[in-house]
Amino acid sequence: MKPPDTIIHLVTRLAQWGTGLSFAVLIVAVLVQVTGRLTGIAFVWTEELTRYALLFMVAFGAGLSFRSGDLVNVDVICESLPGRAPWSLRLIAALATSGLALYLLPHAWRYTSIGSMQTSPALGLRMDFVHVTVFLLLVFLLVFAALRVLGMVTGKENGLPVKPEEDL
Template structure:
């Protein structure tokens, strides 16, 4: 199971890199066109927004795993005994439940996008709306993995140290 999650993490990181490179190229094209050409392509701004949304959707699950999301460690870690562990487990379970509940709404949102197109790019919006599916599925999977690792004693629910992350 861990190999599958490591593979998914690698895929997400690769897709984040691809979206970031596309975003960078789009911004560079926009800056170049505004500086040296008479007109700049309008679609670069829309493409940049799409890339940012994909980066956020793909990165949410990975950041949950690595601890890059905002945590309330000051409160949790100051509690006595096993309470910090219990709070981390509870928050992971709640994350799984919320992500699971929102998947069907995200699917409906994605289906609505099939009837819409992006104004300047002309792309079907369901490709953008699918980011909500990606967000909730990956976030739910990583939270489920955290619950599994906590209950089996593989992890205490704290974010992975940088050395384990790589």
């Protein structure tokens, strides 16, 4: 594997593991919640943990969705254009995504740091541990969009989404 391929592979694996672990926590929290309701024992913290796990799942999964083309994308018209127009539009979209994510990162960090002064009601977690999901989402979007731009500019990829089986 070449260095850029290694970086892509590592970032992809990190996002996949983060998404999977978040989903596993979400499943366990919901199962505990449902079991508690069936037995008459209410666990207050399960609803809160479910929300936080969902936030982390989205934070890790957004970049993967960008990479695989599973984010909302209107490409019917773009891909039917002649010549290099589709490639150019994909490049502009990746540049816009990375630019917007880069612009929003400092603001997301400020939002995250504000959370250090707050705690969650049921779990008692410092909210910066929860608010960091916004920052993570932007980081993963930025990384995957920037890697797409880099791949397109160097001619190593055409900017089309990469399906998960192609990552292996």
